[in-house]
Amino acid sequence: MKPDSNSKESHDDVDYAPRSIVAVPTWTDAEEKRVVRKLDMILMPLLVLGFYALQLDRSNIGNALTDTLTADLNITKDDVNTGDQLMMAGIIIAEIPSNIILQKLGAPIWLTGQVLIWGTVALTQAWVTNVHSFFATRFLLGLFEAGFIPGGQYMLVLFYREKELALRTAIFYFGNYFATATGSLIAAGVLQMGGIAGLAGWQWLFIIEGIFTLVVFLVFVLLLPRSPIHTKPIHGYFDLFTSREREIMHDRIYQEDVSKTEAHAKITFKGVVAALTDYRLWIHTILNVVSIAPKGGLQLYGPTIIRSLGFSKVNSNLLNSVSSFLVVFLSFAIAWASDRTKLRGLWCMVAFLWSITFGSALFGSSNKGMWTKYALFTLLSSGNALSQGLNDAWLSINTRSAERRSIGLALVVIGSNAGGLAGKQLFRESDAPKYAKGFLAIILLYAASLPITAGIIGVYWRQNKQQERELAENNQDVDEQVGRNQRFQL
Numbered sequence: 001m002k003p004d005s006n007s008k009e010s011h012d013d014v015d016y017a018p019r020s021i022v023a024v025p026t027w028t029d030a031e032e033k034r035v036v037r038k039l040d041m042i043l044m045p046l047l048v049l050g051f052y053a054l055q056l057d058r059s060n061i062g063n064a065l066t067d068t069l070t071a072d073l074n075i076t077k078d079d080v081n082t083g084d085q086l087m088m089a090g091i092i093i094a095e096i097p098s099n100i101i102l103q104k105l106g107a108p109i110w111l112t113g114q115v116l117i118w119g120t121v122a123l124t125q126a127w128v129t130n131v132h133s134f135f136a137t138r139f140l141l142g143l144f145e146a147g148f149i150p151g152g153q154y155m156l157v158l159f160y161r162e163k164e165l166a167l168r169t170a171i172f173y174f175g176n177y178f179a180t181a182t183g184s185l186i187a188a189g190v191l192q193m194g195g196i197a198g199l200a201g202w203q204w205l206f207i208i209e210g211i212f213t214l215v216v217f218l219v220f221v222l223l224l225p226r227s228p229i230h231t232k233p234i235h236g237y238f239d240l241f242t243s244r245e246r247e248i249m250h251d252r253i254y255q256e257d258v259s260k261t262e263a264h265a266k267i268t269f270k271g272v273v274a275a276l277t278d279y280r281l282w283i284h285t286i287l288n289v290v291s292i293a294p295k296g297g298l299q300l301y302g303p304t305i306i307r308s309l310g311f312s313k314v315n316s317n318l319l320n321s322v323s324s325f326l327v328v329f330l331s332f333a334i335a336w337a338s339d340r341t342k343l344r345g346l347w348c349m350v351a352f353l354w355s356i357t358f359g360s361a362l363f364g365s366s367n368k369g370m371w372t373k374y375a376l377f378t379l380l381s382s383g384n385a386l387s388q389g390l391n392d393a394w395l396s397i398n399t400r401s402a403e404r405r406s407i408g409l410a411l412v413v414i415g416s417n418a419g420g421l422a423g424k425q426l427f428r429e430s431d432a433p434k435y436a437k438g439f440l441a442i443i444l445l446y447a448a449s450l451p452i453t454a455g456i457i458g459v460y461w462r463q464n465k466q467q468e469r470e471l472a473e474n475n476q477d478v479d480e481q482v483g484r485n486q487r488f489q490l
Contacts, residue, residue: 025255027248035248039159042240044171046224047152050115051175053213054145056183057122058087060209061138062300063187064202072200075131083138088421090142092414096272098147099410102154103267103403108226109234111151115217118144123210126203150409153392157405158227159249161256162397162489163339169389169396170335174328180299181324184317228253257400267403275407283456284395284408288388288415289422291352291449294442295384296423301435302381308433309370309377319374323381330354331386335393344394344489345457351386352446352453358383359443366434380442387449388416398460398488460488 025032061069065080102110121140128134156168190208194201223240225231228249231241241249275281298305302323307316338347362376392412399405427438464487 026251031244031248032252035245035252036160036164038241038245039249040168042223043155043159043225044168046220047155047172048175048178049216049219050111050148051152051172052179053115053119053175053209053216054148055176055179056186056209057118057141057213058145059180059183060187060205063184063191064205066187067191067194067202067205068200069202072202073128073130073134075134079131079134083135085421086135086139087142088417090139090144091146091417094143094146095150095410095414095417096407099150099154099406100267100272102147102151103406106226107151107155107158108220108224111148111155112217112220112224112234114144114148114151115213115220118148119210119213119217122213123207126199126206126210147410149413150392150406153396153409154406157396158253159225161252163342165397166338166344166390166393167332167335169393170331173331173385173389177324177328177331181321181328184321188317267406271401271403272407275404276411278404278408280398280456280459281395281404281408281411283452283459284391285411285415287348287391287449287452287456288412289419290445290452291348291387291391292385292416292419293423293445294355294426296420297426297438297442298381298384298423299420300424301427301438302377305377305427305435306374308435309373311370311374319378323378323384326378326382327384327386330382331389334386335389338390338393342489344390344397345453346490348387348390348394348453349450351383351390352449354386355380355383355446356443359439359446363436363439363443385416387453394456394489457490460490464488464490 061080061084065077070076070080098110098114105113118141121137121144125134125137125141128137152172153169156165156172160168186209187205190205191201193199193204196204199207220233221235222233224233225241226234229246231246231249232239302320303316306319311319334347334351338344341347358376358379362373362380365373365376368376392409395408395412396405399408426441427435431437467487
């Protein structure tokens with residue numbers, strides 16, 4: 001039932017849109033489960049593969065540094081840091097414009113084009129010759145990777161129901177975690193190719209991983225569905241889904257929220273301004289800035305910290321990968337629990353408490369042995385960004401406009417990148433080898449994430465209560481109307 005038009009001002013504040021309801025589903029639970037399983041076998045691997053390629057191309061500069069990159073280009077590590085900052089600047093600058101283009105063209109077309117463009121840039125890094133070409137390729141890489149992560153999440157919103165979204169968002173992030181875990185292992189082999197065809201090992205690394213990304217582009221062209229109702233990939237020659245499956249995919253999302261069936265929404269200047277002035281999007285963004293900052297430092301200096309415990313250079317890199325595999329398991333478990341309970345903020349808090357617990361134990365472990373310290377460091381690092389997928393899914397679920405959802409997802413990804421960039425300053429040379437100040441800062445950042453999360457829960461709780469009051473004032477059945485998926489999830 002539509003809200004009273006006379007209450008428009010308060011409705012805009014609460015931001016719940018009237019949802020079109022398919023009163024009686026025309027499919028069985030068994031049919032829906034088969035459709036979801038098929039989506040999990042087709043759509044999810046494609047998006048994970050794209051994220052994996054993105055993270056490989058973004059992070060392989062760290063592996064290239066262990067080869068002769070700086071000597072061959074006559075650059076310093078400060079130049080490399082500047083190049084990394086330029087890449088981040090490109091991401092931040094282009095994140096929102098990229099999502100506006102995505103809404104104009106449709107997510108599959110734009111995401112596929114992005115993979116082609118950034119894959120080409122990643123490949124051309126093999127032939128940079130000086131600091132200027134190095135800076136240019138790093139900036140362009142960030143510029144054209146921008147928007148892929150929120151774009152992938154937007155695809156998930158099109159195809160999956162709210163109760164399925166947190167788990168699929170966590171699976172989407174597996175591409176990130178798995179690239180972090182395997183990138184060093186791949187590089188260890190590829191860098192041994194130095195000298196073949198007169199190319200250095202770092203050049204072969206950029207060539208092979210750039211070509212891999214271009215292969216991912218071809219896979220996207222062949223297989224990536226466009227929307228629940230138009231599932232043919234962009235080539236248009238064949239379809240992996242039947243008409244019955246398309247009907248179920250579309251109607252089950254339409255039943256939940258009609259705005260989520262919009263493959264590409266109309267983006268207006270007024271809508272962008274409304275999104276950018278929506279404080280709810282900003283508090284989700286702030287949560288990512290604060291809670292992702294520890295990841296930036298732990299990821300960059302992980303091998304160095306482990307080596308400072310007394311392990312060899314080779315073993316430090318191998319041992320550092322353990323936490324990346326562990327975070328895959330933990331993120332899956334916490335996302336599953338979030339979907340089962342339909343609670344988002346609570347499980348974000350659980351993730352923060354995990355990190356605070358092991359961070360505090362590590363901070364007080366100065367008299368412990370190297371293996372104890374390593375175990376505590378690994379458990380702390382395994383909590384890296386556990387809340388990121390939950391927070392992103394939380395925003396997606398509670399944003400009732402395709403236009404605002406797209407901008408909001410771009411903002412939280414900007415927040416993640418900004419937090420990660422700031423976090424790289426947590427561990428300073430003057431604090432080595434114990435890095436006591438760095439670990440204390442990490443504990444405080446996770447502690448600060450708790451009241452921010454509680455604040456977000458409070459905002460949505462208050463707006464649920466406001467909605468109930470308005471329905472009661474209009475003599476509508478509160479339990480019936482609010483029960484129709486119109487509650488904000490806490």
